[in-house]
Amino acid sequence: MLRTIKIDWEHLADFQTLETPFPRPERTFPGIDEINPETFPAFLDDIELVGMGGAGFPTSEKIRANRHSHTLVVNGIECEPGITIDTAVLLHESLWVAAGAEACAKAIGAKNIVLVVKNDPELIAKFRKLYDEFKIIPFKNTYPSGAEKIILEKLIGKRPAPGTRPFQFGYLIQNVVSLRAVGRAIIDGIAVVERPLTLTMPSIGFYKNIIAPIGLSIREILAINNLPYDPAIHIISDSGLMMGKEVSLDDAIEKTTLSLLILKRDAVWREERPCTRCGACNTACPLGLHPFTLTEKIRKGKTTNNAFKGQMAECFLCGVCSAVCPSDIPLVQTLAEGKKCL
Numbered sequence: 001m002l003r004t005i006k007i008d009w010e011h012l013a014d015f016q017t018l019e020t021p022f023p024r025p026e027r028t029f030p031g032i033d034e035i036n037p038e039t040f041p042a043f044l045d046d047i048e049l050v051g052m053g054g055a056g057f058p059t060s061e062k063i064r065a066n067r068h069s070h071t072l073v074v075n076g077i078e079c080e081p082g083i084t085i086d087t088a089v090l091l092h093e094s095l096w097v098a099a100g101a102e103a104c105a106k107a108i109g110a111k112n113i114v115l116v117v118k119n120d121p122e123l124i125a126k127f128r129k130l131y132d133e134f135k136i137i138p139f140k141n142t143y144p145s146g147a148e149k150i151i152l153e154k155l156i157g158k159r160p161a162p163g164t165r166p167f168q169f170g171y172l173i174q175n176v177v178s179l180r181a182v183g184r185a186i187i188d189g190i191a192v193v194e195r196p197l198t199l200t201m202p203s204i205g206f207y208k209n210i211i212a213p214i215g216l217s218i219r220e221i222l223a224i225n226n227l228p229y230d231p232a233i234h235i236i237s238d239s240g241l242m243m244g245k246e247v248s249l250d251d252a253i254e255k256t257t258l259s260l261l262i263l264k265r266d267a268v269w270r271e272e273r274p275c276t277r278c279g280a281c282n283t284a285c286p287l288g289l290h291p292f293t294l295t296e297k298i299r300k301g302k303t304t305n306n307a308f309k310g311q312m313a314e315c316f317l318c319g320v321c322s323a324v325c326p327s328d329i330p331l332v333q334t335l336a337e338g339k340k341c342l
């Protein structure tokens with residue numbers, strides 16, 4: 001995982017157009033005219049849909065767990081700084097997003113559809129026209145507003161108890177790109193074979209949103225876009241600075257690839273220094289956890305305590321603690337290791 005934000009995003013537009021530098025796939029799957037709770041999960045398995053917001057968990061399982069929810073929440077809050085793909089999909093592919101949302105709502109018996117987006121009045125005015133049937137709720141334009149736990153907290157008006165899930169409060173939260181995939185399958189008969197993603201190289205001012213074939217190598221994506229990647233100088237981050245991971249040219253586009261960020265190595269990696277006990281990580285954690293205390297326990301191998309395990313189960317590895325740490329301590333990387341103890 002990467003942990004710092006030292007990139008100048010000043011010139012990043014709020015959204016970019018959605019380009020498709022690849023041929024669109026042919027219809028391979030019959031559309032469905034009727035959505036019902038019995039057949040819908042099997043349909044999702046047939047189109048091979050997994051959570052495209054990053055979870056990668058089979059969507060059919062999520063739908064089964066969420067039957068009888070009263071509200072479908074369309075999560076259009078970008079998951080990380082610098083990623084604009086949800087916004088681009090909401091603006092440019094509303095037909096598919098709306099169809100996917102309505103189908104999922106019908107399948108779980110939800111009476112309401114809510115679109116949660118970052119608080120940008122100009123964009124919200126556009127969304128109101130495109131999604132006039134949905135209720136729109138703006139969220140603070142801060143990271144990690146798009147996390148399920150944070151969305152749920154705002155919807156129910158209090159922090160949910162540790163271990164609780166949205167369906168226990170009657171909400172199904174689905175990422176925009178996943179709903180787009182459902183709509184695309186229903187309307188066009190196309191299974192999940194393509195992935196909308198943000199592609200950026202800030203050092204040359206390159207910012208795009210594209211739709212890429214799943215399985216295509218990152219090497220091909222960079223070549224098609226003429227990006228001057230040099231492994232000695234750059235790293236490629238898959239799916240963001242805060243929660244993303246470094247990938248190589250030979251890795252392929254996956255269903256969960258939210259973005260490819262090509263960054264200068266010296267902007268990302270810095271040497272760890274001793275903790276100054278400044279408390280910034282505790283203050284910044286959106287869940288009120290104590291990241292450095294947890295990190296110390298993990299490093300000392302003290303991971304069997306139930307209180308430790310409870311906090312580790314809550315941590316969703318957002319990386320905020322690492323980003324604010326003045327000593328560049330790799331908190332989130334250590335916490336990710338600690339999760340293996342659960």
Ligand code: SF4
Binds near residue numbers: 289290315318319332
């Ligand atoms: S990664 Fe850090 S800031 Fe994020 S939830 Fe875990 S402890 Fe809190």
Ligand code: SF4
Binds near residue numbers: 275276280281282292
């Ligand atoms: S932010 Fe960094 S230096 Fe400050 S208490 Fe947390 S780990 Fe220590």
